[in-house]
Amino acid sequence: MIPTLTQLLAEIEDGEIPLADIFGTADCDSLLDRRDSDSAFDKNYREIWERNEKLKFILNRDWTEPVRKQSFLTVSKATEQHEIASCVSEDFELIAWESLALVDKANSNSGTPFVEWLYSQYKSGNFPCPPYSDGNPNGNGG
Numbered sequence: 001m002i003p004t005l006t007q008l009l010a011e012i013e014d015g016e017i018p019l020a021d022i023f024g025t026a027d028c029d030s031l032l033d034r035r036d037s038d039s040a041f042d043k044n045y046r047e048i049w050e051r052n053e054k055l056k057f058i059l060n061r062d063w064t065e066p067v068r069k070q071s072f073l074t075v076s077k078a079t080e081q082h083e084i085a086s087c088v089s090e091d092f093e094l095i096a097w098e099s100l101a102l103v104d105k106a107n108s109n110s111g112t113p114f115v116e117w118l119y120s121q122y123k124s125g126n127f128p129c130p131p132y133s134d135g136n137p138n139g140n141g142g
Contacts, residue, residue, distance in 0.1 A: 002098050002111045002119055005067060011123075012070045012092070018125045019071060019088065020078040028084040031127050035087070038130035044114040045094075052097040064096035091128065095119045 003011065011017045035041060056062055072089035076082055098115040111119075121128035 002095060002102055002116065005063060005096055005099050008092070008096060008099060009067050009070060012067065012074060017122050019074045019122070022122070022125055022127055023075055023079045023084060023088075026079075026127065028079055028081050031129055032084060032087060034129045041130040048094050048098075048112060048115055051101075052094065055097055055100065059100075063100060064093050067096040068093045088127075091118050091122070095122075 002008075012019065015021075068089045071092040072085045075088045076085035079085065094115055095118055098111045098119075102111055118128045
């Protein structure tokens with residue numbers, strides 16, 4: 001279940017989504033390579049991204065900036081690696097736009113399965129990596 005933008009930002013700020021823990025000891029380059037090499041993951045990601053680009057145009061404002069910025073800063077501070085921080089902030093941008101889309105659907109709690117999966121992985125303390133598994137950066141899954 002995707003939270004509201006306010007709740008999502010609070011979860012990142014409060015560590016309820018444990019971004020610093022996820023990436024503190026992870027091999028970030030390996031995680032990025034796994035994502036970059038999976039065409040199904042890329043296809044799903046691009047479809048959602050394109051939908052969100054249309055929303056940005058319609059709304060004429062990027063309401064997701066605080067979520068994107070906070071996720072980037074949290075991961076950047078934990079890893080000192082801006083590439084993984086950028087990737088995570090883009091993930092949270094997708095999640096944040098999904099939150100906005102759900103508000104537009106009369107407060108439905110059910111979002112796009114791919115974005116729901118992204119969010120649930122982060123919420124569980126994992127980096128979402130294909131194949132669609134637990135995404136544990138320490139190699140215990142996926």
